[in-house]
Amino acid sequence: MNETFKSSMLKDPIRQDEVHLSDKGVSFKVKKLIGGTEQFVFYADISGVEIDSGMFFATIRILPRARPEIVIDNFAKSDAQEIKALILERV
Numbered sequence: 001m002n003e004t005f006k007s008s009m010l011k012d013p014i015r016q017d018e019v020h021l022s023d024k025g026v027s028f029k030v031k032k033l034i035g036g037t038e039q040f041v042f043y044a045d046i047s048g049v050e051i052d053s054g055m056f057f058a059t060i061r062i063l064p065r066a067r068p069e070i071v072i073d074n075f076a077k078s079d080a081q082e083i084k085a086l087i088l089e090r091v
Contacts, residue, residue: 005083007074008057017072019060019083026062026087028070039070043090051080060084 007017015036018029025042041064048063058080062070075083 005079008076019072021086028072030072046087046091049084049087051084053077
């Protein structure tokens with residue numbers, strides 16, 4: 001499996017966060033105005049996935065074991081639910 005999801009350009013057209021699901025784990029790219037961060041978490045290291053839904057957009061919180069949570073913003077609600085389902089299938 002190789003799927004990539006990008007945050008909505010409507011809320012923030014300059015900084016699009018990305019979630020890339022691979023066979024071994026999940027890669028998160030959180031972009032800033034200058035630079036950003038990229039993190040990789042193996043599926044076995046994920047203890048939970050939470051979604052905070054707003055009116056149109058959702059925030060995804062990945063809860064890895066022994067690491068701080070990873071927060072990615074501005075995803076469409078349907079994409080957030082699909083990301084959560086795909087991750088939890090493999091945890």
